[in-house]
Amino acid sequence: xxxxxxxxxxxxxxxxxxxxxxxxxxxxxxxxxxxxxxxxxxxxxxxxxxxxxxxxxxxxxxxxxxxxxxxxxxxxxxxxxxxxxxxxxxxxxxxxxxxxxxxxxxxxxxxxxxxxxxxxxxxxxxxxxxxxxxxxxxxxxxxxxxxxxxxxxxxxxxxxxxxxxxxxxxxxxxxxxxxxxxxxxxxxxxxxxxxxxxxxxxxxxxxxxxxxxxxxxxxxxxxxxxxxxxxxxxxxxxxxxxxxxxxxxxxxxxxxxxxxxxxxxxxxxxxxxxxxxxxxxxxxxxxxxxxxxxxxxxxxxxxxxxxxxxxxxxxxxxxxxxxxxxxxxxxxxxxxxxxxxx
Numbered sequence: 580x581x582x583x584x585x586x587x588x589x590x591x592x593x594x595x596x597x598x599x600x601x602x603x604x605x606x607x608x609x610x611x612x613x614x615x616x617x618x619x620x621x622x623x624x625x626x627x628x629x630x631x632x633x634x635x636x637x638x639x640x641x642x643x644x645x646x647x648x649x650x651x652x653x654x655x656x657x658x659x660x661x662x663x664x665x666x667x668x669x670x671x672x673x674x675x676x677x678x679x680x681x682x683x684x685x686x687x688x689x690x691x692x693x694x695x696x697x698x699x700x701x702x703x704x705x706x707x708x709x710x711x712x713x714x715x716x717x718x719x720x721x722x723x724x725x726x727x728x729x730x731x732x733x734x735x736x737x738x739x740x741x742x743x744x745x746x747x748x749x750x751x752x753x754x755x756x757x758x759x760x761x762x763x764x765x766x767x768x769x770x771x772x773x774x775x776x777x778x779x780x781x782x783x784x785x786x787x788x789x790x791x792x793x794x795x796x797x798x799x800x801x802x803x804x805x806x807x808x809x810x811x812x813x814x815x816x817x818x819x820x821x822x823x824x825x826x827x828x829x830x831x832x833x834x835x836x837x838x839x840x841x842x843x844x845x846x847x848x849x850x851x852x853x854x855x856x857x858x859x860x861x862x863x864x865x866x867x868x869x870x871x872x873x874x875x876x877x878x879x880x881x882x883x884x885x886x887x888x889x890x891x892x893x894x895x896x897x898x899x900x901x902x903x904x905x906x907x908x909x910x911x912x913x914x915x916x917x918x919x920x921x
Contacts (some may be wrong), residue, residue, distance in 0.1 A: 580882050581680065582608075583608060583610050584608060584609045584610070584647050584648055584879060584882065585607060585609075585610050585612045585646050585647045585648070586603065586610065586611060586612060586646065586648045586649070586650055587612050587613050587614070587640055587641065587646045587647060587648075587649050587650070587670075588600070588613075588614040588625075588645070588649070588650045588651075588652060589615050589616075589637045589649050589650070589651050589652070589653065589661045590610070590615070590616055590623075590637075590642070590651055590652040590653030590654075590657065590658065590907040591614065591618065591621040591624075591625065591652055591746070592616065592618070592621070592652065592653060592654060592659060592744070592746040592747055592749070592750060592777055593607060593617040593653065593654070593658070593675050593747060594743050594744055595652065595675050595702070595704065596652035596675070596806070597649075598649065598651075598704075599873075599874055599875065600625070600628075600629060601703070601837050601880065602849070602873050602874070602875045602876075604628075604629050606800040606875060606887050607616065608879050608883075609698075609875060609879055611629055611630035611631050612631060612632065612645075612646060613630075613631055613633065613634060613640050613644045613646075613836060614629075614631060614633050614634070615633070615634040615635070615636055615637040615639070615640040615727060616635075616758035617635055617636065617688060617690065618746050619635075620746075621744075621746060622634075628759065629834060630642070630750070631724070632644065632905045635705070637661060637665075640762045641665075641668060643917075646670055646676055647671065648670055648671040648672065648673070649661070649662075649665040649670045649671075649672050649673075649880070650672075650673045650674075651665065651673070651675065652675055652676040652688070654680075654750035654753075654757045654758060654759070655677065655678075655679055655680040655684075655725075655750075655757065655758025655759070655763060655773075656679070656684065656755075656756045656758045657757070657758050658674050658678075658679065658680075658682035658685075659674075659678070659679035659685065659687060659688055660769070661674075662674050662688045662691070662692075662699070663687050663688055663691040665692055665695050666691040666692045666694075666695045666699065666840075667694075667695055668695075669695055669697060669788050670697060670698070671697045671699075671878075671882060672688075672692065672698070673699075673700045673701075673702055673874065673878050673905065674688070674699070674701055674702070675702050675764050675797065675889070676701055676702060676703045676704075676767060676768075676771070677701075677703075677764075677767035677771070677897065677900060677901060677904065678701045678894075678897040678900070678901055679758070679900065679901055680755065680756055680758025680763070681755075681756075681758070681905055682779065682898070682901050682902050683897045684901075685894075685901040685902075686752075686898060687898065688745065688894070689894045689895075692894065696705060696784070698881065698888075699758060699894045700874075700878055700881065700888050700892050700894075701817075701890060701892050701893075701894065701896075701897040702874040703768070703771060703891045703892060704874075704889045705772075705828070705891070705899070706770060706874075706877075706889055706892055707789045707871060707873050707874065707877075707899075708844075708845055708847060708920070709846075709864035709866065709867050710847045710848065710849040710864045711759050711830075711841060711867065711873060712864065712867055713849055713864035713865065714830065714832060714839045714841045714864065715772070715775065715776065715890070715891075716851060717832075717839050717851065718776050718832045718834065719776070720834075721851065722836065722837060723832070723834030723835075723836055723838070723853075724834040724835030724836030724837065725809070725810075725834060725835045725836045725841065726777060726810060726832060726833065726834050727809060727810045727811070727833055727834065727835060728810060728811055728831075728832075728833040729769070729772065729776060729777065729810075729812040729813070729830070729831070729832050729833070730736065730769075730770030730813045730815075730830065730831045731763040731768060731772055731773070731812075731814050731815070731830040731831050732815040732816075732817075732828070732830075732903070733766075733768050733769065733815065733816050733817070733827075733828050734765065734816065734817035734818075734820035734821055734828075735817075735818065735824075736818070736819065736820060736821055737791065737818035737819060738751045738752070738801060739752075741826055741916075745754070746885065751764060752795065752797060752799075753796055753797070754796040754797055757795075759797045759807070760787070760797030760798050760799075760801070761762075761787075761797070761798050761799050761800055761801045761816040761817065761818045762785070762798060762803075762816060762904060762907060762908060762911075763836065764818075765801070765815075765816025765817065765818070766801045766814040766815065766816040766904065766907065767814075767816075768814065768816075768828075769812070769813070769814025769815065769816075769830070770803055770805070770814045770904060770907075771891055771896065771897065771900045772810040773805055773814065773903075774829065774867050774899045774900050775890045775891055775896060776832070776895050777805075777807050777810050777812060778807070778899075779899050779903070779919060780806055780807050780903065780916045780919060781806055781807035781808065781828070781881060781887070781918065781919060782805075782806045782916050782917060782919065783803055783804060783805045783806065783903060783905055783907055783910060783916065783917055783919070784804045784907075784910050784915075785801070785802070785803050785804075785906070785907025785908060785909070785910035785911040785916070785917075785918045786801065786802045786803075786804075786911055787801045787908070787911040788800045789800070790819050790820070791819045794884075796873060798911075799817070799818040799819050800816065800817050800818065800819060801815075801816045801837070801911075802814065802815050802816070802908075803907040804847055805903065806893075809867060816918070826842035826845075828842075828844065829841065829842065829843060829921055832884030834902050835870070836853060836854060837851060837852055837853035837854065838851070838852045839851050839852075842845070848861060849862045849863075849864050850862065851862070851883060858892075871889065877889065902919070903919070906919060
């Protein structure tokens with residue numbers, strides 16, 4: 580691998596790409612080499628803003644450019660296929676959450692990376708928020724005791740209302756196999772945190788609804804209730820929430836000795852309650868370590884040190900997240916609880 584990591588971007592239809600491209604542009608230790616996507620308007624946007632080479636397809640990009648890694652920002656289904664394709668060509672890969680459209684895709688991605696001997700990171704934007712990092716650290720500490728309940732809600736007014744690109748909306752509002760809908764888009768966050776703190780549940784129930792438009796091809800609201808031997812967790816996702824109250828991205832983690840409430844957004848707030856101080860006491864999260872400040876910083880750090888990715892972003896964690904989401908979809912379709920295989 581070269582001293583400066585040469586990164587190519589495969590796909591531009593996942594709108595999270597733009598913030599990460601901003602981090603990559605001009606960064607030390609990494610270079611944006613080229614971007615591939617079939618949409619001319621998105622390629623023009625990249626060319627005008629970043630001045631890198633652009634290609635209409637990923638095959639031409641990899642054939643003509645020397646790369647060390649690929650960032651994948653396609654829809655959830657194609658993202659899995661592009662990840663496998665890139666790994667098979669010896670490229671380290673960062674793919675945007677939730678990893679894939681289904682469990683089979685997630686498992687193919689992990690297998691391809693392992694066979695090729697390359698690193699695979701799944702990017703969860705909340706992983707770089709100081710309050711989320713501190714909440715997870717507190718939840719794992721003796722101070723809160725054993726976690727027995729987790730509630731995580733993610734909500735906004737829906738991709739179209741918040742101004743997501745037409746290219747992103749096209750697949751987010753499309754039925755399988757592209758992997759759209761509020762379940763994969765938003766419930767995935769809470770499920771991922773539950774896997775990190777509690778592992779795989781024994782059984783779960785999924786609920787999906789079309790509350791805004793009954794003719795939508797996908798659900799605009801979803802919920803997953805996860806049952807553990809001595810704990811429970813709930814992940815909520817909404818595309819019909821008007822405004823951005825504190826419940827927009829809110830998590831509450833309950834332990835046997837205390838609780839933590841996680842506020843929304845970058846710079847979000849954090850509160851803690853314990854037996855000694857039962858009223859919510861605001862906690863100032865420490866500034867993230869440099870390698871926990873952004874997806875780019877973490878990706879570069881892990882590749883250069885050979886350290887494992889943070890728990891939220893590890894392929895094994897995200898594989899279990901994908902399994903739970905798939906089971907929740909099946910539960911919703913069948914209208915009954917699903918027991919996960921042991």
